[in-house]
Amino acid sequence: MVSTVLNTDVKQKDADHAVVIAVTSRAVFGSGADDDEVYGEGLAFPLLQALQRVNEHLLMNNPAELLLFDIVLLTTDSQQQQQSPRIISSTRHYGLEVGRFCFSSEEDFVENLLKNNVQLFLSTDRNEASQATQRGVLSALLDHQTASCPSEQLKVLFFGDAVIQPDTGPTPPSRQAARSFSAQLGEMQRRFTMSDSPLSIGLVTWRGGRDSCADALHTLRSRGVRVDEAYCLAEAPWGPILSVFRPHFLLSDGFGGLEG
Amino acid sequence: MSLNNGQTLTVSGQDMTKNGSSNRAPWDDARTGLKPSTPTRKPKPPKPENAITIVVSSRVLFNMEKEQQIYKQHGMEEYIKYQVEHETEPFSPGPAFSFIKALEAVNTRLRELYPESEELFDVVLMTNNHAYVGLRLINTINHHPELFIERFCMTGGNSPIGYLKAYHTNLYLSADPVKVREALEEGIAAAIMFTPEKMKEVSETQLRVAFDGDAVLFSDESERIYKAHGLDKFFEHEKTHENKPLDHGPLKGFLEVLGKLQKKFYDKGQRMDCPIRTYLVTARSAASSGARALKTLRSWGLEIDEALFLAGASKGPMLEKIRPHIFFDDQMFHVEGAAEMGTVACHVPYGEAQRVTKKAIKDKEISSAPK
Numbered sequence: 001m002v003s004t005v006l007n008t009d010v011k012q013k014d015a016d017h018a019v020v021i022a023v024t025s026r027a028v029f030g031s032g033a034d035d036d037e038v039y040g041e042g043l044a045f046p047l048l049q050a051l052q053r054v055n056e057h058l059l060m061n062n063p064a065e066l067l068l069f070d071i072v073l074l075t076t077d078s079q080q081q082q083q084s085p086r087i088i089s090s091t092r093h094y095g096l097e098v099g100r101f102c103f104s105s106e107e108d109f110v111e112n113l114l115k116n117n118v119q120l121f122l123s124t125d126r127n128e129a130s131q132a133t134q135r136g137v138l139s140a141l142l143d144h145q146t147a148s149c150p151s152e153q154l155k156v157l158f159f160g161d162a163v164i165q166p167d168t169g170p171t172p173p174s175r176q177a178a179r180s181f182s183a184q185l186g187e188m189q190r191r192f193t194m195s196d197s198p199l200s201i202g203l204v205t206w207r208g209g210r211d212s213c214a215d216a217l218h219t220l221r222s223r224g225v226r227v228d229e230a231y232c233l234a235e236a237p238w239g240p241i242l243s244v245f246r247p248h249f250l251l252s253d254g255f256g257g258l259e260g
Numbered sequence: 261m262s263l264n265n266g267q268t269l270t271v272s273g274q275d276m277t278k279n280g281s282s283n284r285a286p287w288d289d290a291r292t293g294l295k296p297s298t299p300t301r302k303p304k305p306p307k308p309e310n311a312i313t314i315v316v317s318s319r320v321l322f323n324m325e326k327e328q329q330i331y332k333q334h335g336m337e338e339y340i341k342y343q344v345e346h347e348t349e350p351f352s353p354g355p356a357f358s359f360i361k362a363l364e365a366v367n368t369r370l371r372e373l374y375p376e377s378e379e380l381f382d383v384v385l386m387t388n389n390h391a392y393v394g395l396r397l398i399n400t401i402n403h404h405p406e407l408f409i410e411r412f413c414m415t416g417g418n419s420p421i422g423y424l425k426a427y428h429t430n431l432y433l434s435a436d437p438v439k440v441r442e443a444l445e446e447g448i449a450a451a452i453m454f455t456p457e458k459m460k461e462v463s464e465t466q467l468r469v470a471f472d473g474d475a476v477l478f479s480d481e482s483e484r485i486y487k488a489h490g491l492d493k494f495f496e497h498e499k500t501h502e503n504k505p506l507d508h509g510p511l512k513g514f515l516e517v518l519g520k521l522q523k524k525f526y527d528k529g530q531r532m533d534c535p536i537r538t539y540l541v542t543a544r545s546a547a548s549s550g551a552r553a554l555k556t557l558r559s560w561g562l563e564i565d566e567a568l569f570l571a572g573a574s575k576g577p578m579l580e581k582i583r584p585h586i587f588f589d590d591q592m593f594h595v596e597g598a599a600e601m602g603t604v605a606c607h608v609p610y611g612e613a614q615r616v617t618k619k620a621i622k623d624k625e626i627s628s629a630p631k
Contacts, residue, residue: 194336194390200416203391209302209410214398217391228416230391234305236411240426244418 002104017066022118025075039090047248050154052097057198073098076109136173140249149246153200157247160216186224202229306378308427317434318387320453322351343393350403355455355604359585362467385412451606460602468584473542475590479507480611498549505559545571576601
């Protein structure tokens with residue numbers, strides 16, 4: 001069964017212009033103690049705050065701004081579903097800018113994502129992320145090393161490995177989703193100058209050398225994305241990049257055939 | 261990358277987000293054959309932990325003076341606009357260029373003698389610039405086939421220190437005094453590179469590196485004596501303590517790695533033809549204080565090819581004869597003297613000598629312009 005509950009504490013976003021991001025409640029709240037009324041902060045908590053900060057800055061620039069992040073809190077965990085009132089009350093307790101709550105089972109959550117026009121799905125569960133991608137929803141796996149860094153800016157890291165493959169055949173839906181999401185990020189960036197942007201975008205390439213990185217930069221630029229930082233590793237370990245850049249999430253994109 | 265169709269990041273089953281060393285993907289070897297080959301077969305960069313990592317900033321590798329002026333006079337947005345407009349125009353070489361070229365020449369010789377070894381120089385470009393300015397840098401590197409740079413960090417204005425530490429940096433060269441000082445404080449060999457008015461021609465086949473002694477290879481302990489008590493007391497002190505090795509300075513480690521590479525050539529009978537030569541160019545005198553310097557080096561198991569004791573005389577003319585690709589000194593007086601005569605000289609802002617000149621340097625401090 002699928003149900004959607006609007007959060008009346010939060011002004012609803014314009015469906016035609018907002019960028020819908022779904023995050024699992026398991027990622028935001030983790031598992032709280034049974035006796036407490038309110039859940040503790042989970043690993044995606046700082047990420048949510050960063051998304052909110054971007055909205056705040058966008059609205060400061062233009063109070064009539066419609067290009068905003070619209071956050072959907074998705075609960076697939078049956079245990080948490082039984083606690084749906086607590087999820088809603090915890091959200092309100094922390095003042096999180098969640099537009100909607102979606103409750104669905106593991107079987108039909110992807111339908112829910114599609115129905116809600118979700119442009120990016122963030123989960124700590126590899127299977128969930130994989131299922132969503134296969135149905136054409138751009139997904140990213142959240143991990144304790146990435147999501148949980150508190151930061152003034154929203155930090156997004158593109159993983160742009162160019163596996164040289166001929167670009168034959170139709171574009172897979174997941175790659176189209178990646179393209180349109182990154183174009184929207186680019187659009188948001190253009191609302192700010194470089195020195196006051198609440199959004200920081202990085203690129204890291206691992207396989208291949210400088211030409212692979214150049215290709216990835218060109219691709220992102222063609223989508224209107226301004227890349228602030230770029231790291232070409234040529235197979236050097238990527239750990240330091242994550243520790244220093246501290247992205248909230250990583251996006252791997254179909255740069256010339258990434259899948260497989 | 262992941263074998264499923266997902267956007268999740270895994271490399272041969274290993275989570276990308278884990279801080280681990282890179283495992284080769286199982287299909288790597290097979291695919292290497294299938295990859296459309298680039299016209300020249302480029303050798304693969306060595307793993308950072310095996311290589312001698314030289315990190316160089318874009319402003320010292322290339323000449324970006326014109327663009328620097330634009331930044332200073334018109335700000336960041338104009339600067340970037342200009343860079344992007346001129347994206348396909350390569351920069352001309354900067355003061356570090358011939359040094360980096362010489363490193364590559366050494367690599368070529370090392371690969372001939374030790375084809376399996378990863379003990380090679382690995383040059384990493386580190387720049388403050390935003391990524392799109394980076395495209396012009398990549399185009400410039402492509403324009404100079406003698407440069408072999410496949411790794412870079414474009415930090416968009418953030419400090420490079422985290423990366424310098426993580427990638428086992430053996431030497432960091434930059435035009436920015438603040439970054440260099442930060443690196444030295446973290447125990448990384450670093451120096452501020454200056455551009456001579458006219459650069460003298462240097463060898464294309466032999467890498468030559470010249471070092472000052474005190475506060476560069478050695479600690480600044482003796483310099484303190486000299487400052488406090490004068491030259492005579494300094495000579496006396498050094499003679500008395502001749503057999504007590506000096507403590508090490510910030511560039512001792514770099515001399516050490518050069519020595520290690522030299523030995524690899526000697527082991528293959530190439531002592532006469534060694535493509536690396538090191539020099540000590542010191543104000544110490546051969547008659548008195550020089551002995552302590554040499555004994556210290558010996559106690560460290562380090563060799564230096566030529567030791568030049570100038571007894572306080574100017575270093576410029578001597579360096580002009582040697583023609584090193586790079587010269588390190590802790591005193592601006594000597595750095596400037598060397599640069600005036602066409603030597604690429606670098607200031608190591610370490611130790612006692614900095615106390616007096618700290619204010620002078622602060623006054624000259626460049627604003628944090630992109631490098």
